[in-house]
Every structure is written in structure tokens, then in C-alpha cells.
Amino acid sequence: MSAPVVIFDLDGTLIDSAPAIHAVSNAVLADLGFEALTLPQVRSFVGKGVPNLVRQLLIASDADADGPLFRQVETALVARYETDVEGNVPYxxxxxxxxALAGLGCRLAVCTNKPYRPAEAALRHVGLWERFELVIGGDSLPTRKPDPAMLHRTHEKLGGGRMIYVGDSEVDSETAANAQAPFALYTEGYRKTPVADLPHNIAFSDFAMLPGIVRHFEW
Structure with a gap:
């Protein structure tokens, strides 16, 4: 039996990116004269892509999320995302x-709502870029998670067969369900829902457990 395709979310799953996103967000807000937001505030905005992040930043700053500031903040945020990578650390x-997964013959990929170039920059910064055969970002396709297109495209490009999706959040759980893919929930990321209430096939708190999970998963 061939080894499976293992597809990962990025923020809150492979890397703790909230400190970096927090710093970038506050730098952009400061340039516009807004007060700094807290790390827990910004962390709660992560996971649904840049447009949602921008909207939440503006709402939290008592600014018009549907006005001309939206595009200005979005452009500045994405530009900084590609260069301001300090604060991104792997879990x-x-x-x-x-x-270990590569040693088992697994084909590895990332599907993230973060735009492709910032995702690449973050993965290179933490030394993980070369581990993945394919990375699909939030701007790589017409849709983003929880639409299942990212997972379907990745699965197809990596040869099909068995697949498992690894993520940390409500969006990831919904994405896996929409793609009809087994879901491994990393419990130490950015989810807001209790583990017991978040649909998943298996949960883990330590990445040392993941190779065994993939090896022994009942497909």
C-alpha cells in the first residue's frame, strides 16, 4: 500500500505565526495612526485569509471595514508579510x-489561506520550505478554505490515493469535511472551539505523535 498524501495547514499548525502577524498588523495600523492591538486580539483574527484579517483589524480599530482603507491596509499588510518574517517559529x-513522514514515503504539501508569497517567506524563514512538494496559498486559486478546492487540487497533483489533512482550527475542520478527507487536529494551535466539539478523526498535542498516527490510521 502506497504512503499517503499528508496536507498541512500553516498558521497555528506547522508554525506559530501569531507574533509575526501581530507585529506586522500593528506596524500597518501605526502608519495609519491607529492604536496597537493585543496579541490575543490579532491571534483570534488568523485563519480565514488576509481579507478577513484586514476587516477584523479595521473593525477592532473602529474604522470602516468597507471603505477605502480596506485596500490600503490589505496592500501594506501583504507587502510587509513577505519581508517581516521574524516571530514565525515552528511548533x-x-x-x-x-x-519522519518523508522517511515513510509520504508526499507532503501545505494548503494555507495565507497568500502564497508570504507563506513561502515564512516557510523559508523557519527552514521548512524544502520539505514540501507543493504549497497552495490563499491567492493561488479562485477560492480559499473552507472551500475544498485547495485540498482537491493538491491531492490530484500529488498523485491521489490516501490523504489526510492536518490543521488546528474550525476552518480546517470544515475544510476537511467539505473535502471528505480524514482530519487530524493539532490541539495547540489557534482554535476557539473545545476539542470535543470540533469535528475530527483524531487529535494530537505533540508532533512526535503524528508519524505514528499516519502510519497506523485506519483509512
Missing amino acids: PGVPEALE
């Missing part, structure tokens, strides 16, 4: 887990 055990 403990991620590099070792990816190496």
Missing part, C-alpha cells in the same frame, strides 16, 4: 515529524 517537533 516543537515539526521538523522531526516532517522528516
Whole structure:
């Protein structure tokens, strides 16, 4: 039996990016004369793509999320995303887990709502870029998660067969369900829902567990 395709979310799953996103967001807001937001505030905005992040930043700043500031903030945010990568760190055990999965013959990919170029920059910064055969960002296709197109495209490009999706959030759970893909929930990311209430096939809190999960998963 061939090894499966293992597809990962990025923010809150492979990397703790909230500190970097927090810094970038506050830098953009400061340039416009707005007050800084807290890390928990910005972390709660992560996961649904840049347009949602921009809207939430503006709403939290008591600004018009549907006015001309939207495009200005979005453009500035994406530009900084590609260069201001300090604060992105892999979760403990991620590099070792990816190496072990590759050793099992798994084909590895990332599907993230973060735009492609910032996703590439973050992955290169933390030394994980070379681990993945394919990365699809939030601007790579006409739709983004929880639409299942990202997962379907990735699965097809990596040869089909068995697939498992690894993520941390409500959006990831919904995406897996929409794609009819098994879902492994990393419990230490950015979810707001209790683990027991978030649909998943299996949950894990330590990336050292993931290779065994993939090896022994009942497909």
C-alpha cells in the first residue's frame, strides 16, 4: 500500500505565526495612526485569509471595514508579510515529524489561506520550505478554505490515493469535511472551539505523535 498524501495547514499548525502577524498588523495600523492591538486580539483574527484579517483589524480599530482603507491596509499588510518574517517559529517537533513522514514515503504539501508569497517567506524563514512538494496559498486559486478546492487540487497533483489533512482550527475542520478527507487536529494551535466539539478523526498535542498516527490510521 502506497504512503499517503499528508496536507498541512500553516498558521497555528506547522508554525506559530501569531507574533509575526501581530507585529506586522500593528506596524500597518501605526502608519495609519491607529492604536496597537493585543496579541490575543490579532491571534483570534488568523485563519480565514488576509481579507478577513484586514476587516477584523479595521473593525477592532473602529474604522470602516468597507471603505477605502480596506485596500490600503490589505496592500501594506501583504507587502510587509513577505519581508517581516521574524516571530514565525515552528511548533516543537515539526521538523522531526516532517522528516519522519518523508522517511515513510509520504508526499507532503501545505494548503494555507495565507497568500502564497508570504507563506513561502515564512516557510523559508523557519527552514521548512524544502520539505514540501507543493504549497497552495490563499491567492493561488479562485477560492480559499473552507472551500475544498485547495485540498482537491493538491491531492490530484500529488498523485491521489490516501490523504489526510492536518490543521488546528474550525476552518480546517470544515475544510476537511467539505473535502471528505480524514482530519487530524493539532490541539495547540489557534482554535476557539473545545476539542470535543470540533469535528475530527483524531487529535494530537505533540508532533512526535503524528508519524505514528499516519502510519497506523485506519483509512
